[in-house]
Amino acid sequence: MNFNNDSKEPSRPRVPKKQAVAIAVVLALGVMAGVGIMTFAGKSSGEASHAHEEAEGHGDGEHHDDAKTASAKGGHADAKAHADGEHHKEAGMEAGKEEHEGSISLTPEQQTSAGIVVEAAKPATLTATYQLPGEVTFNEDTTAHVVPRVPGVVESVPVALGQTVRKGQVLAVLNSPTVSDQRAELQAAQKRLQLARTTYEREKSLFEARISPQQDVQVAEQAMQEAEIAVTNARQKLQAVGATVSSGSLNRYELRAPFDGTIVEKHIALGEQVREDANVFTVADLRTVWAQISVPAKDLPLVRVGDSVTVRATAFEQSAVGKVAYVGSLIGESTRTAQARVTLQNPNAAWRPGLFVNVEMKRDSFEAPITVTTDAVQTVEDKPVVFVKTATGFIAQPVQVGRTDGQRVEIVQGIKAGVSYIAVGSFIAKAELGKSTASHAH
Incomplete structure (x- = not known):
């Protein structure tokens, strides 16, 4: 049985070729339009997102201005360039702000009223010094311990x-x-001497009158000489203990000052029983004192008799110049130091025994290419700084210091020769820096 005719689908109408081409062109144009719309929407979304980010960084007003500028120029590249320019401008403002905060502004009038002196860092010839500890003591050559010598x-x-x-x-x-x-x-010896002299004179007269033999004269002369010796011996005993020969009473004993000076110790009271070796007074002539120096063994070759030194008190502003008068030959077993001595003139009694001092001794001179005054160096955050002059004021410039002679300091690193800095009154700048730092912290 033939089912071919029955199984065939119904035939579709054929579309003309020209009409098919027209339909294809319309579809292609629609697809292209859709792609264009999507691209424009994505681009608009990106610009809006970028504008939103820029608005968060610059504020609403800047966002609108940037948007208008970008729209006027017609491109995202121009808007991005504008945003970069604003960013760099803000970074410059922040850097300027930090520089302003670190700078200390002082007008010429303020500098004059505060006593600030500005100088230039310069080379100088320095004589290095080193310090040794010491203590003021009595001049033992003019100090006496007064003892009674008799009970x-x-x-x-x-x-x-x-x-x-x-x-x-x-x-x-x-x-x-x-x-x-x-x-x-x-007194008894004096009486015996008086009697012996009288006897001698009588025996001598009798011998000359040929009444007494010469032997009697010789015996009388010997007795007189022995009496003289006894008187001299008794007088010297009194002188040895410091007692006068004659006094209102036999038992009166007077203690007297051995020289002009000051009573620096007193260990005696009314009614007290004192021994012959008791130290009841210490009298010292304080017009000169000693500065005893402890010299380590390694520094002994540097300390010589006759060297000029400067002695400075540690408790207050006081200094004096003297010369090394003595350097000990022995080194202490426990301290491992030797003793040296400087004699100081003390007309106003400013150098008191027991006062601790620093003794500055000079070494060889050397040339330093960059130096500043010692007053110029301050400590900020545990680092040495020098306040250097800039166009906007003064800044604390960290430096590395070297040797010093007490007047000027060698600068190893931090500033160059010719740089202007605060030479006198730098503590004023340090105080101002502390105020500005505290204000910025708050």
């Missing part, structure tokens, strides 16, 4: 601690049995 009871003490006394002035009066015995011995 006794204190009857009076007419002087006080710290009083200035003259040579021979009475410091204390003692009641001493020893002195009484010595004076009595002297």
Whole structure:
């Protein structure tokens, strides 16, 4: 059975060829239009996103201006260039702000009123110094420890601690049995001497009259000479203990000042029983004192007798120039240092024994290419700085310092020769820097 005719689908109408070409062209134009619309929408979305980011960085007003500028120029590239320019401008403003905050502005009037002096860093010839610790002590050549030399009871003490006394002035009066015995011995010897002289004169007269033999004259002469020796011995005993030969009473003993000076120690009171070796007074002539220096073994070759040194007090502003008078030959077992000594003139008694000092000694001179004054160097955040002059004021320039002679400091790194800096009054600039830093922190 033939089913070919029955199984065939119904025939479709044929489309003319010209009409098919027209339909294809319309579809192609539609696809291209769709692609264009999508591209424009994506581009608009990107520009809007970029404009939104730019608005967050610059504010709403700048966003609208940038958008208008970008629209007028007709391209995203122009808007991006504008955004980069604004970014660099803001970065410059921030850098200028930081420079302004680090700069200290001081008008010429303020500098004059504050005593600020500006100089230029320059080369100089420096004489390096080094310091050794020391202590002011009494001049032992003009210091005396007054002891009674005889036991006794204190009857009076007419002087006080710290009083200035003259040579021979009475410091204390003692009641001493020893002195009484010595004076009595002297008086007895004087009486015996007087009798011996009388006997000798009589025997000599009898011998000349041929009444007494010459032997009697010789015996009388010997007795007289022995009496003279006894008197001399008793007198010298009194002189040895510092007692006078004659006094209102036999037991009165007077302690006297050995020279002009000041009573710096007193260990005696009224009614006290004192021994013959008790140190009851210390009298010192403070017109000269010693500065005792502890010299480490490694520095001994640098310290020589006759070297000129500068002694500075550590407790207050006081200095004096002296010369090394003595350098010890021995090194202490525990301290490993030797003792040196400088004699200082002390007319105003400013150098008091017990005062700690620093002794500055000079070394060889050297040429420093860049130096500033010692007052110019300040410490900021534990680093040495020098306040350098700029177009807007002064800035704290970190530096590396080298050797110094006490007046000028060598600058190893940080500034160059000829740079203007605050030579005097830099602490004013440091105070202003601290104020500005605290204000910026808040």
